[in-house]
Amino acid sequence: MPGVAVAPSRPPGAPARPPPPVPSSQRPPSPTKNNDKKTQLESFCIDVSHQEMDRLVQHIQEIWDSFVFPAGEQGERTEVEWLPAKGVAMLLQQELGYGDDAELEDALRGSFADFLRAMPHINTRVDPNTGAVYFQVVPEPPRDAWVPRRHTVPVRSRADLTRRVCLKSRHARVIVPALEFEISPDGTRRHIDSLYNHITTAITNLGAHVRAAGGALSAEHRARIMETVVALNALLDVDEPWDFVVSDPSGASEVTPMEGVRVVEGEEAARADREDAAREAAEKAERERAAAAGGAGAEAAGAPAGRGGGGNMDTID
Numbered sequence: 001m002p003g004v005a006v007a008p009s010r011p012p013g014a015p016a017r018p019p020p021p022v023p024s025s026q027r028p029p030s031p032t033k034n035n036d037k038k039t040q041l042e043s044f045c046i047d048v049s050h051q052e053m054d055r056l057v058q059h060i061q062e063i064w065d066s067f068v069f070p071a072g073e074q075g076e077r078t079e080v081e082w083l084p085a086k087g088v089a090m091l092l093q094q095e096l097g098y099g100d101d102a103e104l105e106d107a108l109r110g111s112f113a114d115f116l117r118a119m120p121h122i123n124t125r126v127d128p129n130t131g132a133v134y135f136q137v138v139p140e141p142p143r144d145a146w147v148p149r150r151h152t153v154p155v156r157s158r159a160d161l162t163r164r165v166c167l168k169s170r171h172a173r174v175i176v177p178a179l180e181f182e183i184s185p186d187g188t189r190r191h192i193d194s195l196y197n198h199i200t201t202a203i204t205n206l207g208a209h210v211r212a213a214g215g216a217l218s219a220e221h222r223a224r225i226m227e228t229v230v231a232l233n234a235l236l237d238v239d240e241p242w243d244f245v246v247s248d249p250s251g252a253s254e255v256t257p258m259e260g261v262r263v264v265e266g267e268e269a270a271r272a273d274r275e276d277a278a279r280e281a282a283e284k285a286e287r288e289r290a291a292a293a294g295g296a297g298a299e300a301a302g303a304p305a306g307r308g309g310g311g312n313m314d315t316i317d
Helices: 037-044 052-068 085-096 101-108 112-118 158-163 195-216 219-235 267-300
Strands: 080-084 122-126 133-137 149-155 165-168 173-176 181-183 191-194 242-248 254-256 262-265
Touching (some): 052 085, 052 101, 080 085, 165 195, 165 242, 195 219, 242 267
Antiparallel strands (some): 080 133, 149 242, 149 262, 165 191, 173 242
């Protein structure tokens, strides 16, 4: 395509790139954009509830970044504003091991173009002359445009865990008040998944942390982590109602379906975050005082220090 600015090559050893991206000067005419994000995410909620989705979303983000920010997000942005859906689908097949279009569409449970249209953070355009679909990943809002938002999602049955979907921005944290447990912000990427998979991923990560840390963890710390793993697994049975809270200072996170979800934003959401932080700091200080007092008592009795009672600790620091 004469005159098209081509983004730098992918890293050595990567599969061949898809057809050339489209710079802003040659974008396809007559765009159709995904403006109704709530409707789009709702239409996608059934398909996104299986674990393959998060992997696909991450790879699409990586492909986009390799063309738009080849030197990283802090580097200079290229002129590329749109990528061809067909070419990126080919690249996904190569990188993720799908044999052909049919295998990819089976994983997506639909066409790749429909998958892109359903994503809440992706816009699409259709070239009226060729019918080719192009897409762009919508950036998260700049910090000066952030509006804090907090979703409190009621979990009242096991069906709630699979029918509700959360798009968690890289700045958001998930809080389970029933356990005083928190999933910290990722800091690098979005996660879109069912509530069930967000919790099971946390369980997997905690188990991996214990295995990787090995002897670096004290027996007490290891026991507390495994108690949390057991408690999280029990939550998945939903024997009692509990809440899944998404707190996002950027306001970019979403939950669907929204019935029964309590949403606060702006100063009210920011105040709730400050109250959480103050409560967590007070609880941590109390645990440390209890542990110190227990250690001192154990030493006075001739027992090894650090084995005294420190109270329960459900929040993993």
